[in-house]
Amino acid sequence: MDLALLRTFVAVHRAGSFTRAAALLGLSQPAVTSQIRTLEQQLGRPLFLRQARGVTPTTIGDELAHKAAPHLDALVEIAETGLDEDSSLRTLHLAGPPEFTAERALPALTELTGEHGQGFALRASFGNAEETLEGLAAGHHDLAITTARPRGALLTATALCDEEHVLIADPGWASHVSAAKLRRKDAHVLENLPVVEVHESLPFVARYWASVFDSRPAASGTVIVPDLRAVLACAVTGAGLAVLPRYLCASALERGAVVALLEPAVPPLRTYFLAVRTGTLAMPHIARAHERLLRAASDWS
Numbered sequence: 001m002d003l004a005l006l007r008t009f010v011a012v013h014r015a016g017s018f019t020r021a022a023a024l025l026g027l028s029q030p031a032v033t034s035q036i037r038t039l040e041q042q043l044g045r046p047l048f049l050r051q052a053r054g055v056t057p058t059t060i061g062d063e064l065a066h067k068a069a070p071h072l073d074a075l076v077e078i079a080e081t082g083l084d085e086d087s088s089l090r091t092l093h094l095a096g097p098p099e100f101t102a103e104r105a106l107p108a109l110t111e112l113t114g115e116h117g118q119g120f121a122l123r124a125s126f127g128n129a130e131e132t133l134e135g136l137a138a139g140h141h142d143l144a145i146t147t148a149r150p151r152g153a154l155l156t157a158t159a160l161c162d163e164e165h166v167l168i169a170d171p172g173w174a175s176h177v178s179a180a181k182l183r184r185k186d187a188h189v190l191e192n193l194p195v196v197e198v199h200e201s202l203p204f205v206a207r208y209w210a211s212v213f214d215s216r217p218a219a220s221g222t223v224i225v226p227d228l229r230a231v232l233a234c235a236v237t238g239a240g241l242a243v244l245p246r247y248l249c250a251s252a253l254e255r256g257a258v259v260a261l262l263e264p265a266v267p268p269l270r271t272y273f274l275a276v277r278t279g280t281l282a283m284p285h286i287a288r289a290h291e292r293l294l295r296a297a298s299d300w301s
Contacts, residue, residue: 003075006068008035009047013065014137014154017054024138066153070279073139090285091121095135096145098126099228099248100163100272105145108296109289120285136275142286143293144275156281157273158290161297165208165268168249168258169193169241177261187213190261194222194240196231204243211268232258245270247300 011021012032022029040047047061057065096105101124113122127135129148136144137154149157169177177189187209197205200221209217223239225231232249235242236257252258274293281287 002039003072005035005039005042007072008032009039009061010065010069010072011138012036012048012055013057013061013069014139016056020054020138062153066278069154069277070282073277073280074283090283091123092143092285092289093141094122094124094143094145094289095127095132095141096124097128097132097147099245101126101145103248104296104300105293108292112288112292120289133275136277139277142276142280142283143289145293146273146275147270149273150275154278155275156278157275158294160272160274160293161300162269162271164246165204165243165270166246166249166253167208167212167241167243167261168235168253169261170236170238170258171256172238173241174259174261187215187217190241191218193219195219196223196225196234196240196242197221198224198226198228198231200224207270208243208268212262212264243268 008021008025008027011025012018015021015024018029018032018036022032025032036047043060043064045060046058047064048055048057092109094101094105094109106122106124109122113120125135125141129146132141132144132146133148133150133155135141137150145160146157173193176193195202195205195217197203202217202221205217205219209215223231223234225234228244228248231242232244232252234240235244235249236252241261246253249258253260274290276286276290281290
């Protein structure tokens with residue numbers, strides 16, 4: 001069986017369409033279509049079901065992908081690394097949300113790099129859950145940290161840790177809020193306070209309101225900045241209330257730069273998952289990084 005055909009097949013399986021696979025491979029769409037047709041003729045079975053938007057693998061297609069993809073990934077890594085004396089230094093490609101990756105994952109993994117580390121270089125990229133999972137499936141990343149559990153058998157995910165969310169504000173704004181009313185789940189006392197968020201849709205505030213107050217926030221964002229660390233910096237300077245992961249604002253809470261407006265008995269949580277392509281944990285450098293993050297996460301609660 002031609003390895004070039006298998007490589008194209010795996011790219012289509014991961015991308016979910018001939019068009020996206022062609023872009024990843026640097027081929028024309030007709031060339032990708034022709035290669036898949038040739039492979040299907042050799043096997044005597046259809047590998048994909050053509051749909052209006054993209055393709056869906058058949059049972060045979062899924063089985064072939066799960067058997068072939070890890071070996072193709074290993075061959076590509078050998079080709080990219082080479083067989084010279086530095087071949088033991090493999091590169092781990094990590095992707096995840098910027099704040100969590102920077103504050104949690106990278107400090108844990110950099111212990112495995114360097115002169116006395118475990119022999120791999122580290123490359124990190126940031127993105128949302130959809131972007132990181134698409135990049136992982138396409139082979140751009142080795143590990144992905146995401147708040148969405150991937151579907152299907154091509155990717156394997158393990159729960160990494162839970163992230164507690166805290167409603168905070170600087171002490172000046174906190175003095176305007178009645179803690180007693182908040183404990184009675186009366187969110188109206190917060191409606192006139194400015195809000196600092198990462199997006200106009202107020203994802204963190206809306207999730208907190210739904211969980212704690214069983215309602216939607218009435219306020220709109222006063223300051224919108226796409227990084228939780230910047231949200232914290234704005235909250236510290238008095239820009240308004242914010243909902244942040246506790247690990248990110250713990251230091252500011254301890255020194256009194258911000259205060260928690262409410263400490264619900266059951267705080268809102270968000271789960272992070274550590275995802276890999278199925279079969280790639282057979283690669284030692286990915287397995288070491290995967291294990292290191294899981295062990296480090298036991299101390300992140």
